[in-house]
Amino acid sequence: MIGLKDxxxxxxxxxxxxxxVLAGKSYVSDETRERVREAIEYLNYRPNTLxxxxxxxxxxxxxxxxxxxQNQMFPHLARGAEDAARxxxxxxxxxxxxxxxxxxxxxxxxxxxxxxAGFIFGTMLSSSEHIRRLRQEGVPLVLTSRxxxxxxxxxxxxxxxxxxxxxxHLLATSRGRVAIAPGNLSLGIYADRLEGYKAALLEAGMxxxxxxxxxxxxxxxxxxxxxxxxxxxxxxxxxxxxxNDQKAFVVMRAVHDLGLRIPRDxxxxxxxxxxxxxxxxxxxxxxxxxLYDIGRRAVxxxxxxxxxxxxxxxxxxxxxxxxxxxxxxxKSTREER
Amino acid sequence: MIGLKDxxxxxxxxxxxxxxVLAGKSYVSDETRERVREAIEYLNYRPNTLxxxxxxxxxxxxxxxxxxxQNQMFPHLARGAEDAARxxxxxxxxxxxxxxxxxxxxxxxxxxxxxxAGFIFGTMLSSSEHIRRLRQEGVPLVLTSRxxxxxxxxxxxxxxxxxxxxxxHLLATSRGRVAIAPGNLSLGIYADRLEGYKAALLEAGMxxxxxxxxxxxxxxxxxxxxxxxxxxxxxxxxxxxxxNDQKAFVVMRAVHDLGLRIPRDxxxxxxxxxxxxxxxxxxxxxxxxxLYDIGRRAVxxxxxxxxxxxxxxxxxxxxxxxxxxxxxxxKSTREER
DNA sequence: CTGAAAGCGCTAACAG
DNA sequence: CTGTTAGCGCTTTCAG
Numbered sequence: 001m002i003g004l005k006d007x008x009x010x011x012x013x014x015x016x017x018x019x020x021v022l023a024g025k026s027y028v029s030d031e032t033r034e035r036v037r038e039a040i041e042y043l044n045y046r047p048n049t050l051x052x053x054x055x056x057x058x059x060x061x062x063x064x065x066x067x068x069x070q071n072q073m074f075p076h077l078a079r080g081a082e083d084a085a086r087x088x089x090x091x092x093x094x095x096x097x098x099x100x101x102x103x104x105x106x107x108x109x110x111x112x113x114x115x116x117a118g119f120i121f122g123t124m125l126s127s128s129e130h131i132r133r134l135r136q137e138g139v140p141l142v143l144t145s146r147x148x149x150x151x152x153x154x155x156x157x158x159x160x161x162x163x164x165x166x167x168x169h170l171l172a173t174s175r176g177r178v179a180i181a182p183g184n185l186s187l188g189i190y191a192d193r194l195e196g197y198k199a200a201l202l203e204a205g206m207x208x209x210x211x212x213x214x215x216x217x218x219x220x221x222x223x224x225x226x227x228x229x230x231x232x233x234x235x236x237x238x239x240x241x242x243x244n245d246q247k248a249f250v251v252m253r254a255v256h257d258l259g260l261r262i263p264r265d266x267x268x269x270x271x272x273x274x275x276x277x278x279x280x281x282x283x284x285x286x287x288x289x290x291l292y293d294i295g296r297r298a299v300x301x302x303x304x305x306x307x308x309x310x311x312x313x314x315x316x317x318x319x320x321x322x323x324x325x326x327x328x329x330x331k332s333t334r335e336e337r
Numbered sequence: 338m339i340g341l342k343d344x345x346x347x348x349x350x351x352x353x354x355x356x357x358v359l360a361g362k363s364y365v366s367d368e369t370r371e372r373v374r375e376a377i378e379y380l381n382y383r384p385n386t387l388x389x390x391x392x393x394x395x396x397x398x399x400x401x402x403x404x405x406x407q408n409q410m411f412p413h414l415a416r417g418a419e420d421a422a423r424x425x426x427x428x429x430x431x432x433x434x435x436x437x438x439x440x441x442x443x444x445x446x447x448x449x450x451x452x453x454a455g456f457i458f459g460t461m462l463s464s465s466e467h468i469r470r471l472r473q474e475g476v477p478l479v480l481t482s483r484x485x486x487x488x489x490x491x492x493x494x495x496x497x498x499x500x501x502x503x504x505x506h507l508l509a510t511s512r513g514r515v516a517i518a519p520g521n522l523s524l525g526i527y528a529d530r531l532e533g534y535k536a537a538l539l540e541a542g543m544x545x546x547x548x549x550x551x552x553x554x555x556x557x558x559x560x561x562x563x564x565x566x567x568x569x570x571x572x573x574x575x576x577x578x579x580x581n582d583q584k585a586f587v588v589m590r591a592v593h594d595l596g597l598r599i600p601r602d603x604x605x606x607x608x609x610x611x612x613x614x615x616x617x618x619x620x621x622x623x624x625x626x627x628l629y630d631i632g633r634r635a636v637x638x639x640x641x642x643x644x645x646x647x648x649x650x651x652x653x654x655x656x657x658x659x660x661x662x663x664x665x666x667x668k669s670t671r672e673e674r
Numbered sequence: 675c676t677g678a679a680a681g682c683g684c685t686a687a688c689a690g
Numbered sequence: 691c692t693g694t695t696a697g698c699g700c701t702t703t704c705a706g
Binding site (some may be wrong): 001048053079082086106109110253276279280 | 391394398400412415423430587613
């Protein structure tokens, strides 16, 4: 590896001087600067950011920790985050945790000791103690998919409201009963979505029927058979709310395989508005999350936090930012009456 | 940050001793070891891997550089890579380049100077000069989606053969002509796939008709209108080969919107076998890539290369590993006669 | 304006 | 078995 010293030798100056022209902050005579520039050019020298970080105690790397790139929610979020990071001269790396706490811890450990400047957590894990501790230790971080109390920074949507909107649309366009595939309730956001569903039902003068709540909807195969069983058992169900688009795809497959038509026999609605939703048949009605913006804002937020910390020596008071959602009506639900 | 020195002080030993118990290689008396352990525990000390890397000139981080997590090909590949990395005690980070050479370069630069132990490139960029240079500079790396000469390690599929298989299946189940949406031909793998298509046609005594080759199929909206135009213009087309599953989804949408039935009026086949393929309606016939294995093998390969380099001081001779593909017949194509 | 020197946190001879 | 010392590549006073 070619280092500062090599450049210094070639330019006939000291290492400090090279460092100075690199930093561009202190004064260096134009002539010296030029000679150093040439040497850098000639040797194709690249500063070792590792050493820089070790010295400065900070870096230009941000980490986006997500459950899995398999979850189609994240491409857009990541894109927003990357764009914002790049704009600020930061590099963003992605880490998949598969909602495994051990893995999440391991990534945090590794990245932290690599002096990652900040973290964005897209994971939904219910236990957040380690994250809270991380924050207490002064590490800049922002949450995007979980929320446990208001003592941490976050950029989120109102999951309850989003689910309420989805359910209300279903209620307004159905005659029969409305079922729900809520997903793993131990993940806070799905519990919130179930709440929103119940609230909409209540408002319409109905009560949530436990039989219509498909737990275990995290496993796709399981969800598939559950939907089939449900629909065969309860003939008066004519709408299903899948608490995320990917579950909706599975639900649609099950409905279809039963010989039922979407939306005529059974309407299906999702939540997220992932890219695929518009390409499947029929195109999926869903409640859109502003995924790109969530990613973008989350990064802007950590960057603000980092800056604040540099100036004040401590993290700023936590703030939660709630972005809005929007019902996107496509063809998997009936027309509003 | 709490460091080696703090632990040493608390345990009443020198920093080297602490380092030694951490490394676990040299001899340390049981009693001292115990005291150090306690101090580490008490202070919740974590070694600074940055400093370790700076000192040792290596790290336990691997980078998987991909075009975009939006490309549904990568979740499985990444999973395979992560599993293999974890098993070996390495941490894997992901980087999205969006097939932008500048971005790719930037990631390489950043990660390299963070002493990333090895790279896996899932990007398909046609220009590989910078990658070649990287290899020449002694950086362990493996390619998975592009191939430019046999002077670099790679784990790939035979794209030509895969496309040949897809086309042959279409030919065996169609009466009319077979079109293709090849994607960006400047990306080598798509050029190969087009070749395979032509080879199958030739074998069947036909010649590739330029009119049936949908260039510009990289932009989804463009592809959508191109398919519609093509189908309206050429009434005798009854099968389309999309050179990857995601394009197939768009093709299916276009076919459907034209009021045509799949596969009765137009059969559609993809290539990759991404997870969604089985959930859409109708389930997509496709040629499967062993994505998980590609990821797994690629990591095992860099790890081998890293080991070889440690022992011999230089990279081993490059080797290309070709994994097999398999035709998965589902419902988007007709039954073989 | 520029060089010398110290040190970020850790490892690895080299003594003892 | 354990401490001392030097140094990885860079930045930053402090002199000059």
